Amino acid sequence: MKKIVTASSVLVGIILVGLFLSFVLFPASRLGYIDSAIGSLRILNNSARTYATAHPQRGFPNTLEDIHTDRLIDEILASGVKNHHRYTYLPRISVEAGSVSGYQIHADPMDCIKCWHFYTDETGVIRAREGTPANETSPSL
Numbered sequence: 001m002k003k004i005v006t007a008s009s010v011l012v013g014i015i016l017v018g019l020f021l022s023f024v025l026f027p028a029s030r031l032g033y034i035d036s037a038i039g040s041l042r043i044l045n046n047s048a049r050t051y052a053t054a055h056p057q058r059g060f061p062n063t064l065e066d067i068h069t070d071r072l073i074d075e076i077l078a079s080g081v082k083n084h085h086r087y088t089y090l091p092r093i094s095v096e097a098g099s100v101s102g103y104q105i106h107a108d109p110m111d112c113i114k115c116w117h118f119y120t121d122e123t124g125v126i127r128a129r130e131g132t133p134a135n136e137t138s139p140s141l
Helices: 002-054 064-069
Strands: 085-094 099-109 116-121 126-130
Touching (some): 002 064, 002 099, 002 116
Antiparallel strands (some): 099 116
16 A cells, blocks of 8 residues: 555656646746847847948948858857747848948747747847747837
């Protein structure tokens, strides 16, 4: 009889630990992805400004690879995929000047439907929206 009670107690303990992990720790890992996306957007904004200063004739970079070529970001971020987010860099080319006058960067989750999406541009303001892609009208952080 004592063995049955002990086995039942162990089973209940395992279930409680499983519930704890699913409700507490796994959402915490999503927060890590959010922090990583915001940090990556800050790095990209600073790097794009540094690139534009170093290349006044060209302006902002045409691609993430351009920023990597100047060794301002690592190859992981230059690939456009980091910590469950896809980074899409869109240059705004000025026809008159023939250079890149601005940009947009979208950071969208790759494996989550109701997760946070992020947006930034040459202003450096990071904006976010839950469950749908963020843009210039999304609330700022």
